Amino acid sequence: ISQREAGSTYRFYTPEINTRALERFEIEQELRHALERNEFIVHYQPVVDMNTGTITGCEALLRWNNQTLGAVSPGRFIPVAEETDLIVPIGEWVLQTACEQGRRWHEQGLNLRLAVNISAKQLRRAEFPDTVLTILRNTGVDPASSSLTMEITESELMEDAEGTAKLLKNLQARGLSISIDDFGTGYSSLSYLKRLPVDTLKIDISFIRDITRSHDDAAIVKAIIALAHSLDMKVVAEGVETREQFTALRAIGCDAAQGFLFSPAVLAADFEKLNGRCFTPQLS
Ligand code: C2E
Ligand code: MG
Ligand code: MG
Ligand code: MG
Numbered sequence: 486i487s488q489r490e491a492g493s494t495y496r497f498y499t500p501e502i503n504t505r506a507l508e509r510f511e512i513e514q515e516l517r518h519a520l521e522r523n524e525f526i527v528h529y530q531p532v533v534d535m536n537t538g539t540i541t542g543c544e545a546l547l548r549w550n551n552q553t554l555g556a557v558s559p560g561r562f563i564p565v566a567e568e569t570d571l572i573v574p575i576g577e578w579v580l581q582t583a584c585e586q587g588r589r590w591h592e593q594g595l596n597l598r599l600a601v602n603i604s605a606k607q608l609r610r611a612e613f614p615d616t617v618l619t620i621l622r623n624t625g626v627d628p629a630s631s632s633l634t635m636e637i638t639e640s641e642l643m644e645d646a647e648g649t650a651k652l653l654k655n656l657q658a659r660g661l662s663i664s665i666d667d668f669g670t671g672y673s674s675l676s677y678l679k680r681l682p683v684d685t686l687k688i689d690i691s692f693i694r695d696i697t698r699s700h701d702d703a704a705i706v707k708a709i710i711a712l713a714h715s716l717d718m719k720v721v722a723e724g725v726e727t728r729e730q731f732t733a734l735r736a737i738g739c740d741a742a743q744g745f746l747f748s749p750a751v752l753a754a755d756f757e758k759l760n761g762r763c764f765t766p767q768l769s
Contacts, residue, residue, distance in 0.1 A: 511553075511554060512554065513565050515551045515554055516569070517571065519551065519575070520574060525547060525548065525549055525575070526548045526752075528545075528547075528750035528752060529543040529544070529586070529753060530546055530743055530748060530749060530750035531543050531747050531756065531759055532544065532600070533743070533747050534741050535734065535741055535742060536740075537763070538763045539761075539764075540747075540759060540761075542597045542598030542599060543597055543598075543600065544601075545586075545600065545601045545602070546750040547559055547563075547575070548750075549562055563604075566604075567606050570606060572606050572607060573606060573610060576604055579602075580620050581620050581624065583599055583601050584621065584624035584626045584633070587599040587624075587632065588624050588625050590757075591626075595757075595760060598633075598662075599632060599633050600634040601633070601634070601636065603635045603636065603637050604641070605641035605644060608637065608649065609645075614652065614656060617661070618659065628659050628660035628661055629660040634661070634663070634684070634685065635656070635662070636664045636665075636666040636687065637665065637666060638671070639670060639673060640667075640671040642665060642677070643677065646681065647680075653681060653683075654682045657682045657684075662684040663682055663684055664684060664685040664686070665681075665683055665685070665686050666687050667687065667689040667723075668687055668688055668689060669691070669705065670689045679716065683718055684718060684719065685720070685721055686721070687722075687723050688709055688720060688739075689723060690723045690724030692709075693706070693725060693744075696734070697727070697730060697733050703737070706737065706739070707737050710738050710739055714738070719740045720741070721739075722734050722742045722744070723744065724743070725745075725747070726744050726746050730746070731746060731764075
């Protein structure tokens with residue numbers, strides 16, 4: 486190692502980076518015991534139908550409250566879980582927990598579409614389809630009633646698109662729905678859309694944020710909706726926070742929306758209280 490490289494290597498270890506490396510290390514250590522210590526909980530965020538204003542489903546979002554680190558956001562721990570493959574057992578637990586909840590809601594007469602985030606690390610496991618089908622069987626969720634959606638991010642779908650297409654077709658044939666999460670952020674060719682068995686596009690929050698102020702963002706969202714509809718897909722807008730965004734999205738034909746305007750992700754019991762509410766641009 487040359488003098489110069491040694492110098493730059495030395496400079497790499499700034500206190501700030503040390504702190505970050507330490508934090509990541511702590512998260513990893515704590516994450517290894519999080520399942521057995523029952524530190525996870527699944528919250529549910531409503532998905533609102535733009536035409537009726539009613540809640541037609543929800544997205545399961547993982548929450549982690551650690552004994553020493555406190556509440557850690559998914560943005561911090563999910564990447565660590567993915568790098569360490571801990572996402573495989575953790576993701577399986579989320580799926581199991583969400584399906585158990587979906588089954589209870591179904592028994593209460595609530596017919597909700599349940600969306601669960603699936604990491605590429607889970608998807609690439611040879612046993613993944615069996616794991617999903619076993620969970621559905623054990624929890625009594627009927628995949629044929631098409632009530633379970635798997636959300637996969639655009640960038641993750643793009644790695645090995647051929648293999649993924651085959652796998653997803655297999656799951657779709659058994660009644661599961663597929664949704665592309667954070668759509669528009671993957672910088673990918675659109676031609677893959679016709680090869681993948683996709684039911685729904687979730688437009689990333691970054692395009693929704695300025696939709697009422699930015700002509701460009703509005704044009705992009707309009708184009709995504711037109712594209713999706715012409716391919717027989719539904720569109721969900723992520724991160725709807727204002728009435729104005731709601732109205733604008735409704736006017737351009739967006740099918741459904743999620744966001745703080747309606748509700749953040751909440752405990753199952755609180756989600757039940759939201760159910761039956763009608764969200765219209767005037768009332769909400
Ligand atoms: P995502 O799947 O795109 O989920 C949407 C994120 O946007 C959630 O953040 C949600 O709380 C947030 N959100 C919803 N409405 C609004 C809004 O109106 N404004 C703003 N600013 N944000 C809003 P969260 O829960 O922190 O999750 C972040 C990401 O972590 C998720 O993005 C997903 O990629 C990942 N994640 C969460 N739970 C799981 C899980 O069980 N498995 C996997 N593999 N990933 C998960
Ligand atoms: Mg998602
Ligand atoms: Mg998203
Ligand atoms: Mg996201």
